[in-house]
Amino acid sequence: MSNTSHNAGHEEPHTGPIKTPKQMAWASVVSFVAPVIVIIGLVYSVTSQNKPAADAANPELAVAQRIQKIGTIEIVDANRPARAGEAVYKAQCAACHDSGAAGAPKLADSGAWAPRIKTGYEALLTSALKGKGAMGAQGGGASTDLEIGRAVVYLANAGGAKFAEPAAPAPADAASAPAK
Ligand code: HEC
CATH class of the missing domain: 1.10.760.10 (Cytochrome c-like domain)
Incomplete structure (x- = not known):
């Protein structure tokens, strides 16, 4: 007896906002297609920006520039002549x-x-x-x-x-x- 009323009480909330096939279609566009478009956009913006111009004559330099760390350390050569x-x-x-x-x-x-x-x-x-x-x-x-x-x-x-x-x-x- 208590079981029946329990189940009945939960029937209603399971009916979501999607009630027609048209709403279903929109829901799938928003939840699946839109994120894919956003991700494609992000990938495109990351890969197309801030790239040092590719140096065709010196591809090794171009790679070195791309992978170099942000900071550089200058090692002082102790044997170089001291500046005035x-x-x-x-x-x-x-x-x-x-x-x-x-x-x-x-x-x-x-x-x-x-x-x-x-x-x-x-x-x-x-x-x-x-x-x-x-x-x-x-x-x-x-x-x-x-x-x-x-x-x-x-x-x-x-x-x-x-x-x-x-x-x-x-x-x-x-x-x-x-x-x-
Ligand atoms: C960022 C700014 C700045 C730079 C760069 C700088 N100084 Fe100074 N210096 C100061 C200031 C400010 C004082 C005063 C410090 C105090 O007395 O509180 C000072 C004071 C000094 C003094 C006096 C220290 C004392 O004990 O009274 C000497 C000597 C000095 N500086 C030498 C140098 C030399 C040599 C360099 C370069 C290698 C240099 N400073 C670079 C700002 C600077």
């Missing part, structure tokens, strides 16, 4: 120290440099290598510590210091590196 302080400064420091961006002491602004120069070359080098305030670490990137040292000397001397340019690599490095 001014070159390093122009490449890596001028962006902030020419304009005074983010409160950087400007090149040749002796008023701004005098109190810093008093702390000594080693302290300034440490700041440049490890970072200080708004200045990020300059060491460990595209430049060797020696080059950062030369840039510090270039910058500080322009601001009134009389630091000697760091020239010789540490003895341990000199022993392992080929003589230049």
